Amino acid sequence: MSPLANGFVLTPVCEVPHLELPGSIVSLNSVPQRFRFLDGDTFLDENMLRIVEYSAMSLSDIQYAAVSYPWRDLQMPPNDTPPEGSFGVEGAKHADPISIDVLRTVCLAARIYGVSLVWIDRLCILQNNRDDKNWQIQRMFEVYASCSVCLVVPGGLVRLAGLAETTTWADRAWTLQEAVAPSGEQKLNCVFGFSHESYGDFLEEQCNMMGLNEKFADFLRRSKQNPLQHTVEPAKSAMCTLSKLFHLMWGCTGAFKFHQPGLQEWEYHTRFPVRIVHTPSARLLQRAMDLGGMHLWRAAYARSSSRPVDMIFSIMGLFNVSLPVAQFRSTDRTRATIKLLQKLMANRRPATWLYIAPDMAPSPELSTLPVMPETSESGRAYVHAKERTIMASDAIQSEGLWKAEGAPVGRVDDSGYFTFWARGAPVVQNSGPLFDGPRHEDIHRLLASKN
Known part of the structure; x- marks a missing residue:
């Protein structure tokens, strides 16, 4: 010794x-x-x-x-x-x-x-x-x-x-x-x-x-x-x-x-x-x-692992979360994801995962997340997008960066559904010419002046 x-x-x-x-x-x-x-x-x-x-x-x-x-x-x-x-x-x-x-x-x-x-x-x-x-x-x-x-x-x-x-x-x-x-x-x-x-x-x-x-x-x-x-x-x-x-x-x-x-x-x-x-x-x-938050999610979504559940175990510490590892099977990625999201909401952390890649197809298991990349043991992560398979890092990079400031806080149930409370505004689809009205920044100033 x-x-x-x-x-x-x-x-x-x-x-x-x-x-x-x-x-x-x-x-x-x-x-x-x-x-x-x-x-x-x-x-x-x-x-x-x-x-x-x-x-x-x-x-x-x-x-x-x-x-x-x-x-x-x-x-x-x-x-x-x-x-x-x-x-x-x-x-x-x-x-x-x-x-x-x-x-x-x-x-x-x-x-x-x-x-x-x-x-x-x-x-x-x-x-x-x-x-x-x-x-x-x-x-x-x-x-x-x-x-x-x-x-x-x-x-x-x-x-x-x-x-x-x-x-x-x-x-x-x-x-x-x-x-x-x-x-x-x-x-x-x-x-x-x-x-x-x-x-x-x-x-x-x-x-x-x-x-x-x-x-x-x-x-x-x-x-x-x-x-x-x-x-x-x-x-x-x-x-x-x-x-x-x-x-x-x-x-x-x-x-x-x-x-x-x-x-x-x-x-x-x-x-x-x-x-x-x-x-x-x-x-x-x-x-x-450099930035953490939403960018941790984006980087995680461009990666792969031989054990699907490790996609969550490998990032939980970055969000100051510790899941009971022994309670999950190697294929329990979806269940582990739900538990991680529930912990984040219990800790009043903003739902920055909503901003990973909003234009990508949603996951059929968890619709507030993009479709999950295919995992592999000796290769890179891939996703199916627009009838073709591309590298997940390229798919994430092609998405424009969304600002995650003001991301909501709510709760996630055991099925993975996310419920939150926030101000809303009715939106209708306009099939006619583009509206030539105030810019997005002007609307923000108008709303701020009325609050």
Whole structure:
């Protein structure tokens, strides 16, 4: 046991030498309903995978890094394996294997921020114990809100994603909470593979490969949006804040259109040199991080999960709600949604979900919400719109932003019907010429003067 300055102890519950890790299935000998961490210093300095159990029930007095990643995403090239091998975890054999190389990079990135303990759900949750899983899910918001730094590994744990590789990280349900819960943009950092000598070399390669003109390449080279904030491993990996990455990706889209006119709209996302996060998803996430409220709902609706109920469990903490996880089945998305809405109304929170995408077709289960995206385990979220299937992030982005100020408060019954009380005005459909009367802003002033 290792005593900490706060009086609590860290107890090892798993120890495996690196030489025994490749091809193995790791299991934990731990008591359910405890916080656990990977000991990064031991992993780096002693070549030992050590998982330790934390004796406290709160995370407020311990320093650690939390890792955000998709369970399944980028794979190794055919007939190739990670240099140091990989391993699995008991109870999570359906997930991608964990590369020892990626785990080493994560521990080094955490060390840059002065922390040695690392929280990774795959290693720190008893994957074959339902009681522990439910306990951890109810505390997932606390895990990411309390961390010293959150390390985003967009490509998953098989291998690091390069800046020019597309990933599904921003399309997965749980990563919304993992990105929003940490307070302060300096706490949220993206770890990526980078083997070029400089960012300029990377840009030159990508611009040539994508057939982009020299003016745009020169603009990017002179831009201050360089994502190489920290070198984690020379000629192998680097790191930058997620906000810097987002500002680079969608902040330079206007310049891309100016210097490279004539492309299809989707090409401005798929041919931009840095595309490690899907740009429409990045926009939705940045608004959710900056503004909250309605934008949390919009970002959540553009995501998917292998378990439908996780679409609600993954956002409840963002609304300061805790649902009894054990009382829901994996397919209980609709019932969990109703319970979340009921909690929000009981807490007198405004019904901002009404403004997610009012022009989209309503859900047949809950008519005050848009039709729910189809969920998938290894892909993005999709919705059926106008006789075609499109990405949910594109469908949400195509909707105009509605102002949610003054959203009503009411009650939601067990069938999902929303009842509220507010001032109303009769409206009739006019099939004739457009009414040439006072503008919307003038009507607001008139009503305000009469109240």
